[in-house]
Amino acid sequence: MNIGEAAAASGVSAKMIRHYEAIGLLRPAPRRENSYRDYGGHDVHELRFIGRARKLGFSIDEIAALLALWRDKKRPSREVKRVAAAHLADIETRIAEMQSMAASLRDLVGACRGDDRAECPILNDLEGGAKRPDSARRRRLM
């Protein structure tokens, strides 16, 4: 099948399929006489694997490792678990960082009246680096 059909069948865009081939994640697809890439059911299967791993946030490098393990029928599940656990830890770290940002932002947004006046704790914080975000300034906010 053509790349467009493989893309539709796998959920991975044709653009990305070519890209994955270019960076060596996928073996170069065989070509027809017209130089069109030719895919089979096996390739679609592999592309689905990749697409699903991407949805789980695995990087290309991680996916390359997972693909190799997937192809190796005798791999120890330990290897797979290690890759996945490392990725999970990574995501959890990033979630924690973003939650910290979100918490600060929520405080600031909550403290800002958002009306016609210029007074704005958000800018005050950005400016000064959070000098006592409450009390003192929050004496009834005039």
Add this chain to the structure above:
Amino acid sequence: MNIGEAAAASGVSAKMIRHYEAIGLLRPAPRRENSYRDYGGHDVHELRFIGRARKLGFSIDEIAALLALWRDKKRPSREVKRVAAAHLADIETRIAEMQSMAASLRDLVGACRGDDRAECPILNDLEGGAKRPDSARRRRLM
């Protein structure tokens, strides 16, 4: 002061200061006779503002908007709040997405024994797109 000192004083790298100038986030710094950029306390103040906004995850475009509002002493706080709230919503969306990924990963990692055997629910899931991740397959795991 030189760009290096401004960088040290603001926590924004010299590389980034030049970049911010190049993309128009900062007004071009005045130059000395030797063509070195020359910064003052005001610039450091502005750089700190930018650095802090970056730590809160604001994009360059958002920071440009915030800087403009910051400079405008008569801005309505509504404008600032709108930018911050939109950014917060964006972060919250991304957190939710990552939490969804993390939850799936935790399930998979938890279901994988991680030993010498090849059996691995993680690969099974990536392969098939989560065909009943438990029951059936989880009959005591042999």
Add this chain to the structure above:
DNA sequence: CTACACCTTCCCATCATGGGAAGGTCAAGA
């Protein structure tokens, strides 16, 4: 025969950041 949809390769853009080269400048020490 003519559209039109598809394929090919190649280049560019994103976003924020850093690495590094090639070359100019300055200050301190021998």
Add this chain to the structure above:
DNA sequence: TCTTGACCTTCCCATGATGGGAAGGTGTAG
């Protein structure tokens, strides 16, 4: 004074994953 090392300058390239789009070839249906 000369050297050395730490600065500064600009310019190009890389990241990671994805998409846009151009220029040109191919296949198919009307």
